Amino acid sequence: MHVIDVTTHKPYQVVIGTMLLERTGEIVRGVCGGEHAVIITDSNVGPLYAHIVRESLEHAGYAVSVFTFPAGEEHKCAATLIDALEFCAEAQLSRSDCVVALGGGVTGDLAGFAAATYMRGCRFVQMPTSLLAMVDSSVGGKTAIDLKAGKNLAGAFWQPDVVIADIGCLGTLDEERVADGCGEVIKHGVIADEDLFATLEQTPLNADLIHRDLAHVERLIARNIEIKRDVVVADERESNLRKLLNFGHSIGHAIEACAEYQLGHGTCVAMGMVAIARAAAARGVCGNDVPERIEATCRAHGLATRTSFTTDEIFAAALHDKKRTGDSIDIVLPHRIGACNIERVSLAEFKHLIEDGIQTGACA
Ligand SMILES: NC(=O)c1ccc[n+]([C@@H]2O[C@H](COP(=O)([O-])OP(=O)(O)OC[C@H]3O[C@@H](n4cnc5c(N)ncnc54)[C@H](O)[C@@H]3O)[C@@H](O)[C@H]2O)c1
Numbered sequence: 001m002h003v004i005d006v007t008t009h010k011p012y013q014v015v016i017g018t019m020l021l022e023r024t025g026e027i028v029r030g031v032c033g034g035e036h037a038v039i040i041t042d043s044n045v046g047p048l049y050a051h052i053v054r055e056s057l058e059h060a061g062y063a064v065s066v067f068t069f070p071a072g073e074e075h076k077c078a079a080t081l082i083d084a085l086e087f088c089a090e091a092q093l094s095r096s097d098c099v100v101a102l103g104g105g106v107t108g109d110l111a112g113f114a115a116a117t118y119m120r121g122c123r124f125v126q127m128p129t130s131l132l133a134m135v136d137s138s139v140g141g142k143t144a145i146d147l148k149a150g151k152n153l154a155g156a157f158w159q160p161d162v163v164i165a166d167i168g169c170l171g172t173l174d175e176e177r178v179a180d181g182c183g184e185v186i187k188h189g190v191i192a193d194e195d196l197f198a199t200l201e202q203t204p205l206n207a208d209l210i211h212r213d214l215a216h217v218e219r220l221i222a223r224n225i226e227i228k229r230d231v232v233v234a235d236e237r238e239s240n241l242r243k244l245l246n247f248g249h250s251i252g253h254a255i256e257a258c259a260e261y262q263l264g265h266g267t268c269v270a271m272g273m274v275a276i277a278r279a280a281a282a283r284g285v286c287g288n289d290v291p292e293r294i295e296a297t298c299r300a301h302g303l304a305t306r307t308s309f310t311t312d313e314i315f316a317a318a319l320h321d322k323k324r325t326g327d328s329i330d331i332v333l334p335h336r337i338g339a340c341n342i343e344r345v346s347l348a349e350f351k352h353l354i355e356d357g358i359q360t361g362a363c364a
């Protein structure tokens with residue numbers, strides 16, 4: 001088992017290991033008082049794991065209610081949020097009681113926003129079950145729902161009281177979802193840890209590894225959470241660092257929008273990382289080995305790295321990105337594997353970077 005301290009203004013711990021669902025009650029008791037717990041989960045994860053979490057919480061003395069919503073990003077919306085809040089009210093949850101998010105990033109974002117707003121904020125436990133939720137969305141305190149106009153447009157910062165990542169849950173995740181989460185895992189290697197990257201080069205993180213060597217997977221996930229934690233904690237002091245987590249995302253988000261969200265986020269990030277690394281190499285910011293290694297590693301993880309969208313299409317989509325500030329944009333350029341810098345570039349310069357970076361061709 002790994003325990004990682006997140007020392008944001010509200011400190012909390014991330015517990016990573018196996019057979020943790022069974023220990024939920026004990027762990028939650030250690031950090032939250034209260035008498036009630038509402039488990040928020042989706043229609044895929046609930047039937048697999050909610051009964052284990054419920055039993056453990058009841059064993060620790062909580063009265064437990066389970067709110068299940070239909071799985072899928074389209075349900076990370078205002079209607080589901082209101083249903084979840086009404087459910088909490090009906091269950092007579094008080095401010096000192098807790099909302100438990102059991103599921104992927106959709107569940108964590110939605111339940112976190114519910115916890116942030118229910119009675120102006122109640123206790124909150126994150127139990128990520130997807131790879132993406134474990135290495136990315138469950139740590140950092142960002143919660144949100146989507147609006148008709150775009151993704152994550154309404155939300156709040158709301159730190160959990162504890163994060164419980166039972167990596168045994170990864171065994172039921174399909175191959176495509178595992179690959180999708182690997183986009184962020186590879187990103188973490190590029191922005192912060194060459195050793196992590198080299199480990200992924202040698203032994204890709206995939207469904208086979210999950211079934212073969214959970215101890216190795218646990219170490220990988222713990223390292224990823226440390227990297228995300230370090231950036232999030234440092235960002236509370238010197239703002240800007242969080243932008244490092246955007247590596248591959250300026251172009252990646254634009255490709256995601258061009259594809260009308262039909263491509264996985266991890267795939268779009270892989271395309272974005274390879275493109276921006278290629279552009280950086282064309283400017284002499286890094287060697288050619290950097291984009292080559294990133295591309296090979298993404299492919300080894302089952303992620304396509306080439307897009308059929310044109311520079312104009314990608315640039316037009318990027319102009320709508322909420323991260324843009326006026327006529328410039330902050331982008332993350334790799335200097336080598338394990339070290340990246342944030343640079344502010346004009347939109348014209350950004351368009352050149354896209355042009356240099358994207359490689360059209362058959363999607364691998
Ligand atoms: N808050 C943040 O900082 C942050 C960061 C990155 C992404 N996000 C958000 O995260 C969401 C994407 O997360 P995601 O990829 O986990 O999506 P998701 O929650 O939709 O999960 C993907 C699919 O896998 C299923 N699933 C999850 N765990 C499972 C398991 N153990 N076994 C079987 N099926 C399982 C889900 O039911 C769903 O169908 C997006 O909405 C994105 O905006 C948030």
Ligand SMILES: [Zn+2]
Nearest residue numbers: 184249265269
């Ligand atoms: Zn991402």
